[in-house]
Amino acid sequence: MPEINIYNYSYKYAAKPILNKIDLDINVNTSVAIVGLSGCGKSTLLKRISGIEPKLGFESGNIQIDKMLPEQYLDTKQTSFMFQEPTLLPNLNVKENLEFPLNALNLPNNEISVNHYLDLIGLQDFKYFLPNKLSGGMKTRVALARSFISKPKLLLLDEPFSSLDIGWQIDLYNKLNLLKAEISSTLILVTHNIIEALYLCNTVYVLGKSGEFIQKIQINQDLPRTYPLKETAFRSKIEFDLIWQTLETDKFQYEK
């Protein structure tokens, strides 16, 4: 359960400032959402926190995860990252894809735990199917379970549900809550879906086009939320309107 501290962090790529003097403190065992218009640098920020991508641009300030640099924290093998696409290995079936992190981490390959995760995502009947035989929602479910199976302490989700329809999204939020209940970890969710952010997280940050955080919103309801997704809009109406307003203003300013 790492604590993440970002002080005065700026990132430039090809002389274009992407992130601009960002300050962010994420407490242990919380869920944080970063919302913003497309191209505002929210995925870049997540990738910088994860340390998986080699640094291409110029950075200043620092990111600390448990008093470590992101690259050092990555060496502790407690990070999990979920990409925009499911990125399943095409040559492995569902079960082997779930086992992949365990094999890569050299962890004991426990048949019972793999079966447990297959049950949780409801794909027990499909465990010998190759990814190209699965639907988009199923693939995302496998990718979700795969990012949880290694019991990570830091979970980074990069718009994983953005390509799914509302039915699959509701299903996957429930699955995420189920999986999250089993482990204690810090979660950062990057998304452009405000409802998703309000439903899944404690705190929502809005990242502006200028590369700065322009709003921080605290949601005072316990996680995981048990009420249905559609109630989010009523229960967090004020927050929703605030974020919507901020995003609209940001868009307007950017176009001007």
Add this chain to the structure above:
Amino acid sequence: MKNNNTLHISIFVLVILISWEIIASTSQTFRLLISSPTLSCSYFFNNFQNLSEATVITGIEAILGLIFGTFLSITIMIGCMYFPKYLDFLLPLLSLSQVVPIIVLAPFFVILFGMGLISKIAMATLISFFPVFLNFATGFKQIDPSIVMLTNLYKPDMKFKILHVFFPLSMPSFFAGLKISANLSVIGAIVAEFTGANIGLGKNLYLSALRLDPELMVCSLFLSSFIGVFMYYVIVRIENRFVKWLR
């Protein structure tokens, strides 16, 4: 549908054979130029011993050449997977070296290794190396970067990455290169035999031109394509085992 296709193809081949026979029987000139199916067949059975020996020798040269070439490219690729920067250095260099028609090196190899098998195997190795390597490297470079990132997340050792990610995911292009090389290695072996050999299909083909012996030429032609088809078939069988997931 499939049976129907086989029938059509057999009829087509039969028509070709019959018209070949008829054309060859019309004049002596045509017979000397293209022989005829019946004459070639009888030649094949009369000289079965010599022809099969030559086929086996050329086949061994081509197959060993392909195996060595593939082995060489796999070895270099493993090195490049450990040090990806060398791949960027090697690829342009190798692509540039493709400009040289590699066949011209055949006499050089005969001088270097003598008239025996080794010079032919060396030629077949060299000629089959490039397509395998280039396709392998392309396949390796085309692996989805997200998958590589995902693998790096768990910080596995290089052996795991190569065995479970790099190799399996670049197999489709690797086999595409291998299929090209299967025919090329036969060409390499035969051309090396043109330049000087004691036995082999290439030598037979060379002699058939000198002696004006169309039957020998037709037999050697079919036997050399037989080697190519055989190797192609084996590779497709292996491919079906390794890249089952692509279908």
